[in-house]
Amino acid sequence: MRCGRNSPDCRRATMTTTRTPGFWADFARTHWETSPAHFPALLAPVLFPLDELFDAVTRMPPERMSGDRYWVSTTGRPASRDEFTTVPLDAHAPVVNDGDFAGFFRRATAEFPDRRIGINLHHLEKASPALWFRFRELVQAINTAVGAYPSDNWDIDTFIGTYKVSPLGIHKDNAGVFVTGLSGRRSYYLWPEDHFRPGDAALRTLDLDELKPHLDQAMRFDLEPGDLLYWPSSHWHLICSDGEPSVVLSVSAYFGKALSAVIGNQVRNLLAGCLGEDNDQDSYEIGSDANEPPAALAKAHRLTMQAAQGGQISDALQQYWIRFLSADGMHALPPDTAARLVTDRPIRVDSRYPIHFMRSAAGGLIVSANGVAITVATRHHAALEAMLQRLNTGTETSLAELIHQHARAPVTAEEVTSLVGLLNQCHAFRSAGDG
Structure with missing residues (x-):
């Protein structure tokens, strides 16, 4: 199969399409x-x-x-x-x-x-x-x-x-x-x-x-x-x-992404959010015991340990992975934040590119489509997971139909509308005629 018009040691490929089985x-x-x-x-x-x-x-x-x-x-x-x-x-x-x-x-x-x-x-x-x-x-x-x-x-x-x-x-x-x-x-x-x-x-x-x-x-x-x-x-x-x-x-x-970089990036981003303005330090105060880490470092360490024990680091790593998975390892497809979903417009998920989701340690739901993650603060996991599983079958539906079938107490129509709208902005739905 190794080929080249000017390479005598190569022969012309007989397979003419990347979709040919095998x-x-x-x-x-x-x-x-x-x-x-x-x-x-x-x-x-x-x-x-x-x-x-x-x-x-x-x-x-x-x-x-x-x-x-x-x-x-x-x-x-x-x-x-x-x-x-x-x-x-x-x-x-x-x-x-x-x-x-x-x-x-x-x-x-x-x-x-x-x-x-x-x-x-x-x-x-x-x-x-x-x-x-x-x-x-x-x-x-x-x-x-x-x-x-x-x-x-x-x-x-x-x-x-x-x-x-x-x-x-x-x-x-x-x-x-x-x-x-x-x-x-x-x-x-x-x-x-x-x-x-x-x-x-x-x-x-x-x-x-x-x-x-x-x-x-x-x-x-x-x-x-x-x-x-x-x-x-x-x-x-x-x-x-x-x-x-x-x-x-x-x-x-x-190739060649260091695991320390993958984990380190998740911890760094999480810790930066926890520290806020305290993340940037111009100096360290000299304490009575020079061997003791300064208060700022001690606080950062304490917050890191709390994040590990509370599951936030695990969540961050899981979120990284489902973002990666939902784009097949490609760079994320930027969301179209201006996209709006018409209630009765037919929509479908291409089953080759399913929506990925997982429950977070904080009790919410992390959802990802085409490399972008959405965090849903909800306790109604089962109902929303059922909706996402239905979407992943590739069956054509609409926002109106999803509201009718899944917006039942305790899940509200607003929750369904919000999640489906965000997924629409993340290009999760394919229109008629799309490949």
């Missing part, structure tokens, strides 16, 4: 975290339309991730990473007035004549729930086939550019990467982990003549629109092109 199970046995795989023409362009990606890119919120960048070369033929600089995304990234990516590339050429440009944007779910759900279908199938989740997250990002050699040069990520072509063509050169040693000069240059001995030993895969390419986290990679505009989408499984 496709991902075969992939997991053959390639997951062991070897690259190239599947030509596997994904129909309609699955990830170029115009939909353009719409998402132009609607990204102004808050940027640290990895979001717009590179511009300082020469027409950059030979090192130092010959790329970054410019503000807000001033130069694609905008609605460009019309489409072709319009953006025309503007970029006018803004930066005789230069190579490249854009990398992460967390596309912030602008496109539809794109997030389409990738989630792939991610869920991969998780199931592999039998595990990546400990950090799955991240959706896009690379847009005219660079002949990626400004990142030859590099390696702590992630298994899937990339699909949407426009233009790119060549991916891959090497196993032991090919390069730390400090190798090849890791610092973009000069293809200098890199030729390594390129000759690489696995090369030419990516065209509709192709899917995978490489494991152990592999070095370099992305090249003919310099014409190209656009790709990728989803990456990031």
Whole structure:
């Protein structure tokens, strides 16, 4: 199944869709975290339309991730990473007035004549729930086939550019990467982990003549629109092109999340909430016994112990896990806080993406959909759990019907309306025609 148009040791994939029974199970046995795989023409362009990606890119919120960048070369033929600089995304990234990516590339050429440009944007779910759900279908199938989740997250990002050699040069990520072509063509050169040693000069240059001995030993895969390419986290990679505009989408499984960080984050957030303004300390008072922790530290320790004994830390960890689970390890889909639910509008939960819920030590109910957790202060667990279980069957219903069936003493119509409304804002319900 390992394929590549220019790799003589590879053969063309015979499976033509990721929905073919056994496709991902075969992939997991053959390639997951062991070897690259190239599947030509596997994904129909309609699955990830170029115009939909353009719409998402132009609607990204102004808050940027640290990895979001717009590179511009300082020469027409950059030979090192130092010959790329970054410019503000807000001033130069694609905008609605460009019309489409072709319009953006025309503007970029006018803004930066005789230069190579490249854009990398992460967390596309912030602008496109539809794109997030389409990738989630792939991610869920991969998780199931592999039998595990990546400990950090799955991240959706896009690379847009005219660079002949990626400004990142030859590099390696702590992630298994899937990339699909949407426009233009790119060549991916891959090497196993032991090919390069730390400090190798090849890791610092973009000069293809200098890199030729390594390129000759690489696995090369030419990516065209509709192709899917995978490489494991152990592999070095370099992305090249003919310099014409190209656009790709990728989803990456990031590994290596420390358990101490997972637990520590839950405790830190919980303790910060308990301490309030006392969380920030400018100094520690000197007491009569220098060996005794100061009062501020003693208070923080006492609150931490109380949180552990009272079940709050356990709740926080459980909440972390059902958020993770309800998004299949992807970044949370941001809620649409403006969404309002019409009482008699048909709604249904996609049974592939169920609502997750658990009882908290504090006596309430923690509910999660698509990576977002909702805490419901209620003692009426059984009645609301029955409603959530019914929703998870995927049966079409409506808010009016849910109120009629589940708003019975002691559960009120307001409780049902509030919870269902919050779930609606978390994209828990699929409309007619959704995949």
